[in-house]
Amino acid sequence: MTDAATASARDRFDRMHAILRNRICLLDYAPGTRLSEEALAAEFGVSRTPLRRVLSRLEGEGLLQSVHGVGTFVTDVEVEELAQTYRLRLELAELTGRLDPVAPDAALWADLRALLDRARGFGADPDPRAYAELIMDVFLALLRLTANEPLREICERLYFRTTRIWLKSVFAGRLDLASEVDVFRREVEDIVMALQVGDLHSAALIQRAHISMSFERMRRGLSG
Amino acid sequence: MTDAATASARDRFDRMHAILRNRICLLDYAPGTRLSEEALAAEFGVSRTPLRRVLSRLEGEGLLQSVHGVGTFVTDVEVEELAQTYRLRLELAELTGRLDPVAPDAALWADLRALLDRARGFGADPDPRAYAELIMDVFLALLRLTANEPLREICERLYFRTTRIWLKSVFAGRLDLASEVDVFRREVEDIVMALQVGDLHSAALIQRAHISMSFERMRRGLSG
DNA sequence: CGCGATGTAGATGTGCACAACATGGAATCG
DNA sequence: CGATTCCATGTTGTGCACATCTACATCGCG
Known part of the structure; x- marks a missing residue:
């Protein structure tokens, strides 16, 4: 059984x-x-x-x-703690490409292709919930690029702790969902391209850059 | 009340x-x-x-x-996970000096002086339990040098998870306790000196170096 | 004698009734 | 009329009895 x-x-x-x-x-x-x-x-x-x-x-x-x-x-997350968490996540994202990196195996390649299809499948009026799930699945998939178990655990922890706040901003309409989906699709494409060349560190740096930019967009959205 | x-x-x-x-x-x-x-x-x-x-x-x-x-x-900790954790802790130690560093306030200075006295108070045959408590207290005090709450939480988490394994090696006699105490006293002195000059980043780097070296000593002790 | 089934002891996991606590509204007193 | 006290209600926290599960010893059979 x-x-x-x-x-x-x-x-x-x-x-x-x-x-x-x-x-x-x-x-x-x-x-x-x-x-x-x-x-x-x-x-x-x-x-x-x-x-x-x-x-x-x-x-x-x-x-x-x-x-x-x-x-x-x-729980909710204070803006100051949110900013601190994102600053930390930037550094940790780079660490995933530097500490115990592992090239994608066949299973991960299959998952990445499926995720890429999902990212490309969104239309002009994307379903927020499906988008949220996709983001999470991509994040968890990219985490498999490092063999450092404690690092993975910590990245997961911080992600689960703060992503919903960012999502809240998107869903509240302060960010344009369609353009967010487009930016995210490009991010996944860029990362997959880097992985195809075998450059794990660059893939991590791309992810780092996108985390930074998405947080910046949210900050401007909150203040505007 | x-x-x-x-x-x-x-x-x-x-x-x-x-x-x-x-x-x-x-x-x-x-x-x-x-x-x-x-x-x-x-x-x-x-x-x-x-x-x-x-x-x-x-x-x-x-x-x-x-x-x-x-x-x-x-729980026990596997050697591989222990090594991964220490590699991660090295990077995080440096981050404490780079991410939201804060100069020591009066209370922290007082605590550091007291900790320095405790470190200097050990004789030729140090009490293992008292040494273990001192190490933990010093670690927790130095964590107050960063204002990044998530970073502090994560460093604490990893520390509590793995320190006892290192301690176990020391207490098992594979490492000479008296010389470990001496090395640790020097570490605290070095860090306090860096802090007196106001160089928080150097203080973090010193801590990073000592974490690295103490792990290396343990590795050699385990294999020998 | 070997070996598998079985019972038993002791551990964690679960369900339920009740205690402790905070909140809001009604009653009461100034 | 206002402030205060009291209490009714709903929530989380606690204690206890029992269910479930595992390891080990014991018994019985081949």
Whole structure:
């Protein structure tokens, strides 16, 4: 039995964790939203106890905050901390190309081609949710270019912590979604081209540049 | 009421978390040790439920691992992951001097002077546990030299995750404790000197160099 | 004697009832 | 009328009993 019917405690935990993390990072639950332990436990078909363990983990990852007698809320991110995080992510992005880089294997090449197709499949009026998912999938795929496990874990952590704030700006219309999709498509194309030449460091630098530019666009969008 | 009598749920959690983390990182619980939920709950005067929340958090930080029906164990770190972590910590150490550096304030100066005294107070046969505590306190103090909160959080995380492995080598006698203390005293002196000149970046580079060298000494100690 | 099935002890995981706490509104007193 | 107190309500936190699972010893069979 390798199908979904085998539901060990660990599997259930991972499943609920991944689902809730995605909902938070893809803005199904906007920052500030209150999550009902009772409702979520009922949805997943478990009692509050195991669900609370998942919420506690998400709190440790900085995505939730529980307050006794009040509720469990999706966290927001202060602008100053957001800026600090992006400055850090710039450096870490470059590190992924410098620390234990690994050339893409066949599986990663296949995934990258599929992601490229998805990026090119968006029309004039892109679906925000699908765009958000694509960005996340691309990010996670590019993370496989480094074999440095701690570095990957940290990049993931920072990404999950802050991407939704950037997404919020896009979805709020302060950034033009169609042009954002276009810029992102070019980014993926550039990175894939660098990878085809075998230049992992350049691929990382391109990603770094795009992180920097997208943050800059958001900053201008917020102030404007 | 600001004294210890005010024991809110959050305070109890933080207290238990800090105590257990220190015990793990200072090798009171060696890697591989099984922790008894029942015994710890009794020690802290709570039931298993809130204690399990603490253990779950420590598991998320990579310090523990719970296995259903078997037990909760202090994690060990594979040599390869340890090497990756140290390579990453080198880069992050330099980043602390480059990203949002802040000059020491009066409180930090006072702490540094006290730490310097503690480093100079060790004799020919240093107490391992006191040395371990000093190293941790110095590390946490130097972290206050950057205002970049995410960077500090990440450095802390990696430090707590791996220091005990290095400590284990020292305590196992593969490294000469007295000479390690001497090297560490010099490191603190060098860093404080750089800080007195106001050169934060150099201070970070010194720290980086010492991390590199101490890891190299451990590598040679393990293979020899 | 070898070896597999089985039972048992002890661990973590789960469900549920209740305690502790914060919030908001109604009742009450000045 | 306003401020204050009190309480009703809903939430997270805790304690406890039980379910589930694993490792190990023990028994029984070939």
